[in-house]
Amino acid sequence: MNKLTIIYITIAAITALLLALFQYLYKSKLKSNLKYILITLRSISIFGILLLLINPKFESFTYFDEKPTLVIAVDNSESVSYLKQDEKAREVVAALKGNSELNKRFNVQSYSFGKSVSTLDSLNFKERQSNLAMALKQFGEVYANQTAPIIVLSDGNQTYGSDYSYIAKGVKQPIYPIILGDSTIHSDLSIKQLNVNRYVYLKNKFPVEIIANYSGNASINTELKIWSGNTVVFRKTLQFNASKQSEIISTALLANSVGVKTYRVELVALDSEKNTVNNFKNFGVEVIDQKTNIAVVYNRLHPDLGALKKAIESNEQRSITLIKPKAYLNKINDFQLAILYQPDNSFNVVLKEIKEQKVNTFIISGATTNWNILNESQDYFKQKITNQTENYQPSLNRNYGTFIVENLDFNSFPPLKSEFGALQISVPHETLLYKTVNGITTEDILLATFEADATKHAILNGEDIWRWRAQSFLNTNGFNAFDEFINKLVQYLSSNKKRKRINIDYKSFYNGNDDVIISAQYFNKNFEFDNSASLSVVLKNKDTESVKEVPLLLNNGNYSVDLSGIDAGLYDFTVKHNLESVAASGSFQILEYNVEQQFLNADVTKLNALANNSNGEAYFTSQLELLTTNILSDNRYKTIQKSTKNIVSLIDWKYLLGLIALSLFIEWFIRKYNGLI
Structure with a gap:
């Protein structure tokens, strides 16, 4: 309570006493001692x-x-059990x-982690x-305002994400790695990395780059082979010693037929090797007949052109x-799609030719688009012309059903500049993105x-779609x-394929540790998206002939199923409606590869660096005490003693109101009883 408030209370007390004295003493006819009670x-x-x-x-x-x-954070990955x-642990x-x-000194919180973090219930190391x-990084964010040392039980063999030894500087908590494994060095050959393109063109050669590693001190000879089925398509003799422990091998293989082709890289194992799993690696390529050629027709240079390319x-x-x-007019038949970027007067003939030859188009408008020509060139849509521009942010239509679209957090994307006024499409259409102005989503396209x-x-x-690509990189650390x-x-x-009642989205092949989704x-029959359908996928392994059926769940406007963890092999699948005879089929291949089985030892060096960078210390399991x-x-x-300050206003004190009411009632009763009223 400050001094000014105390002064006010003092004045209030004096004022209350003076008013009471004035009423009951000054010219009062009341002579008994009763007047002092009333005062x-x-x-x-x-x-x-x-x-x-x-x-x-009052405080x-x-x-x-x-x-x-x-x-306490425990590595729940397969490499721990493999070692x-x-x-x-x-x-x-x-x-x-x-x-x-x-437990007496700390609030103990335990977690397990693999590709993601979860509360520790049980450990299966799978x-x-x-x-x-x-x-x-997550622990650093959650416990940023606390004293929270972190004990990490791990072999240090990370297979996904950034280099953890440098993350410690941003965590701002001491980290104590408990090393699961030992630092004993065994002679070991491994395929450290394999680089190859996912798509290849028929009759073309495609490059393959392999990084082979050796850990050990002896001089050894081995052979690297690339198998296609039961045929060796490439082989090379390699030599390693204490001073030469890595070699990059490059070659080119020929794509002979269309489809998914799988290969197997092998480093012939040493007699004394303990881990031979990392001597093999499978890879696949999808051989396609030809590229889809797309023309971006423009008359004005803009960063959007580079972003689209x-x-x-x-x-x-x-x-x-x-x-x-x-x-473009001279090469119009060379392309399967025309992207028309901000059509202006120079597009007049192009628009007529596209209409006559029935070419598929993707039109991108902007501040310099000539909407008079664009409106007159076709009967599908009309833009209200105001000769004014406005900035609009995107908002995803979750009911869009022409093809499957993931939400890229469009609400965070920068606005695009376009003609002010509504765009009206006169033929059946689907809006993928609506315009948003000042956070309010409109019905404008x-x-x-x-x-x-x-x-x-x-x-x-x-x-300015190039800004979207840049924002996507900021949101996800990549352009993918x-x-x-x-x-x-x-x-x-x-594509000129007809629309189907079930659309499916999948990859032709997956690496062993990829998410298979x-x-x-x-x-429905009116081609309206149905969010209450009962869908399931029937999955057949072509190698073992085993069949299983898994339901699809509605997630973010799409039905999806996660098949991660199924065995490597060739699969056929059918997505079907459980109450109607509607289905869509496909096939994919999972390549055998387990990244968690590529390690022979714990990564002691990185775990020590993690401890040193965070002012912690690394220990082996034998040093737990x-x-x-x-x-x-x-x-x-x-332990820190903290205090909480509570500020209470007198107006919240109910007893004061009761005291005022009680004193007024008693005063009234005394005066009434004595005939003073």
């Missing part, structure tokens, strides 16, 4: 009312002890969680990938040609697709999500 009651009433008007605030403090948090450290976790001194960097050519099945309108006269078309009503979105749109526009959309002692004696982890 007291009136003073209390007036003073209470004045206190409510002043409303002083109170509550003190409590806050224990630091001890985070035969799973039982040891369980013993260490049980010892840490059951230590009474640690996670197919491990991402220690992501786990540490990069995005579309990220899929090696497609080729982009940036071309002027006059040059930003991006839509439609089919008319046996042709397919899309229109994007805005320029945006490029995939553009490629799905291009794939739809460049099949997505689908189902439409030393770790416990050091943590308990570390003065950085003392």
Whole structure:
């Protein structure tokens, strides 16, 4: 309570007393001692009312002890069990969680991690990938405002994500790795990395680059082979010693037939090798007959052109040609799709020729688009011409059903500049993106697709799409999500396949540790998306003839199923409706490869670097008692006494109101009883 409030309360008390004295003493006919009781009651009433008007605030403090948090994070990946450290890991976790001194000193929180982090319930060491960097980053964010040392039980063999040894500087918590495994070096050959393109063209040679590693001190000879089925298509003799422990092997293989082709790289094992799993690696390529040629017709240079070229050519099945309108007229039959970028007066003949030859188009408008020519050249859509521009942000139509679209967090994308006014499409169409202005989603079209006269078309009503690609990189640390979105749109526009009631989305082959996800959309007889359908996938392994059926679940506007973890091999599948005779089929191949089985030892060097960079210390499982002692004696982890300040206003005190009412009532009763009223 400050001094000014105290002064106000003092004045209020004096004022209340003076008013009571004035009423009952000054010219009062009341002579008995009863007047002093009435003066007291009136003073209390007036003073209470004045206190409510002043409303002083009172502070109170509550003190409590806050224990630091001890985070225990356990690597639940397959590499731990492959190194035969799973039982040891369980013993260490049980010892840490059951230590009474640690529980008395810390709030113990335990987690497990593989590719993602979860609360520790049980350990099975079956996670197919491990991402220690992501786990540490999440712990750093969750416990940023606390004292929370982190104990990490891991072999240090990360298979996914950033280099974890440098993440520690951003975590700002001491990290104590408990190393699962040993540092003994055994002679070992391994295929460290294999680089190959996913798509190959028929009768072309495709490059294959292999990085072969050797750990050991002796001089050895081995042979590298590439198998196609039971045939060796490439072989090379390799020599390694203590000074030469790595070699890059490059070759080119011929694609003879269309389809998915699988190969197997082998490093002939040494007699003394303990781990021969990492001597083999499978890879696949999809051989396609020809590229889809796409023309980007433009008359104005803009960063959008480069963004479109990069995005579309990220899929090696497609080729982009940036071309002027006059040059395009001479090569119109060379392309399966025309992207018309901001058509102006120079596009007049191009638009007429496209209409006559029924070419599929993707029109991108902007600030310099001549809408008079564009409106007159076709009967499918009309833009209201205002000669004014506006910036619009995108909003995804989750009911869009022409093809499967993932939400790229479009709400975070920068606005596009386009003509102010509504775009009206007069033929049946589907809006993919709506316009958003000042956070309010309108019914105006930003991006839509439609089919008319046996042709397919899309229109994007805005320029500066290059900003979207840049924002997608900021959101996801890569361009893949945006490029995939553009490629799905291009794939739809460049294909003349008829629309089906079930659309499916999948890859032709998956590496052993990839997520195997099949997505689908189902439409009723009116081709309206049905979000209440009962869909399932029937999966058949062509090698073992085993069949299983798995339901698809509705997720973010699409039906999907996660088949990750199924055995390597060739699969046929059918996505079907359980109540109607509607289905769609496909096939894919899973290549045998387990990244978690590529390691022979714990990565002691990186785990030590992780500890040093975070002001922690690394320990082996045999040093658990030393770790416990050091943590308990570390003065950085003392219990902290904290206080909570509560500020209470007098107006919230109900008893004062009751006191005022009681004093007024007693005063009234006395006066009434004595005939003074």
